[in-house]
Amino acid sequence: MPDTKKPSRIQMRNRRVILDAALDVFSRHGYRGATLDQIATEAGLSKPNILYYFNGKEEIHVTLLSQLMETWLDPLVEMDAGGDPLDEILxxxxxxxxxxxxLPRESRLFANEILQGAPRMGSQLHDGLKxxxxxxxxxITGWVAAGKLAPVDPRHLLFSIWATTQHYADFEVQVDTLLGGGAEVFDGAAAHLETLFRKLLTP
Amino acid sequence: MPDTKKPSRIQMRNRRVILDAALDVFSRHGYRGATLDQIATEAGLSKPNILYYFNGKEEIHVTLLSQLMETWLDPLVEMDAGGDPLDEILxxxxxxxxxxxxLPRESRLFANEILQGAPRMGSQLHDGLKxxxxxxxxxITGWVAAGKLAPVDPRHLLFSIWATTQHYADFEVQVDTLLGGGAEVFDGAAAHLETLFRKLLTP
DNA sequence: CAGAAATTTTACCATTTGGTAAATCCACGA
DNA sequence: TCGTGGATTTACCAAATGGTAAAATTTCTG
Structure with a gap:
């Protein structure tokens, strides 16, 4: 087990390479649809070599999910109770x-895991997200009570924010099929979502 | 191939049973995560027996997706250009x-397929949905031009509707974890989404 | 009921897949 | 430069999986 003491330079590099390849594969095919051979090929390493750095397929997946959780919660953590309510939410x-x-790959990795019932993530949802x-x-309830926001159920508001934003990564293929692809998709989305939530929340 | 002529009663029944079991398994585990043995067990049939009714795993999956497409488009088809704009959209x-x-299973089946890049559905998106x-x-553009709706990008509006509604099936585990489960979830969601889109669209 | 047709089971098979053991290679500090 | 521990490869394996052939059984029809 190379992770008992301080990791060497080569370990740091290979672990990163493996996790990056695994993110590609897991996010595209889901946990069971991904194979170690695919990950190995994408990482440019042999399968046994990969198992030298991780104890198994599941450990790679769990490692990715753990790292993802921090990144994922960060934008919400930054929402400041002391700031202007409407500005903060927008x-x-x-x-x-x-x-x-x-980070569309991360979004799809998360979506895949939740879709399958969060079998390797249930505790993180409960202990980290909840x-x-x-x-x-x-x-948000406080902001509403103070008359700074129009009345809204904060739980469904957050669901709507998550759903509408992540949609552009998780359903990318559909969005591209219907819009014809292109980077300006996100400009239109940004404008639309700003309007959507501003109108909802303006008192 | 039992599908050359008119199907017998027993064929109708077994094909339905198989497709129902397959919907369960595919929607929970995705295409590659599902196994014929699982589907067979859930359907109460043997694996070779299942392959007597369908030519393979993929044919079952494709059959489900085709059937789903109709159901899925139906609510949008019903949106009447002659009705009251706001009422029609709400x-x-x-x-x-x-x-x-x-139909949460159908929603998750669809989400799984799109997430993985719609490898067995690309043409249906292009020929059916687009x-x-x-x-x-x-x-919708016509309604906006006529001043019946507030200005809105119809494409992103539809995306928002799809995302916010399907979220309650696709992310069910997360929603249940955060809300504590319960059937009243959909009542709250209905009220919230009505407000959300009414405020967006009221001129 | 007899025989044909449809249905189901039994017994397999080839490939894929996650994983392991052991031999080999290689970087680096004494 | 040499030896040692970390890194990598080679050669496997057992289980799972999609699929098939053919025998056995059930169902339908005259």
Missing amino acids: AYVQRKLDMTRD PLFDEKCAV | AYVQRKLDMTRD PLFDEKCAV
Whole structure:
């Protein structure tokens, strides 16, 4: 097990290479649809070599999901209870949309895992996401109570924000088929979502 | 091949049983994650028996996707260019949400397929969905031009409707974890989405 | 009921896949 | 430069999986 002490330079590099390849493969094919051979090929390493760095397919997947969780929650963590309510939420929508554009593989990895019932992630949802979710819901409820936002169910509001932003990564193929592809998709999406949530929340 | 002439009663029954079991398994585990043995067990038949009714795993999957396409487009087809714009769109949102509640397996089957890049569905997106999408976008554009709706990009509007409604099936595990489960989820969702899109679209 | 046709089971098979053991290679500090 | 521990490859394996052939059984029809 190379992870008992401090990792060498070569270990750092190969672990990163493997995780990057695995992210590609897992996000495209889901956990069971991904194979170690695919990951190995994409990483430019042999399969046994990969198993020298990770104890098995599942450990690679779990490692990716753990790392993802931090990145994923970050934009919501940054939502500041002391800021201007409408600005804070609209900025959050933009951060989330930026993440969808810049990290579509991560979005699809997450979507895949949730779709299959979160078999390797249930605890992280409960222990990592739920407390943050409850905290931010309370913040939004406070904003509504103070008359700074139009009345809204904060839980369904957050669901709507997640759904509308992640849609552009998770359903990318459909979006591209219907719009004809192109990078300007996200400009249109940004404008649309800003309007959508501004109109909903303006008191 | 039992599908050359008119199917017998026993064929009708078994094909239905198999497709129902396959929908369960494919929607939970994705195409590659599903196994014929699982489908066979769930259907109460033997694996070779299943292959007597379908020529292979892929044929079962494709059959499900084809059947799904009709069901899936139906709510949008019903949107009437001659009706009241706001009513028509809000009614469409409700129909879509009802479908998400009543057919969550179908929603997840579709999501799985799109997530993986629609490898067995690309043509149906292009030939089935796109024409309808373009047609309804034109209708909405007409409504906006006539001043019946607030200015909106019809394409992103439809994306938002799809994303927010299907979210409750595709991310069911997450929604249940965060809300504590319960059937009243959809009541809250219905109220929230009605408000969301009403505020967006009211001129 | 007899025989044909449809249906189901039994017994397989080839390939893929996650994983392992052991031999080999290689970088690097003494 | 030489030896040692980390890194990599080669050669496997057992289980799972999609699929098939053919025998056995059930169902339908005259």
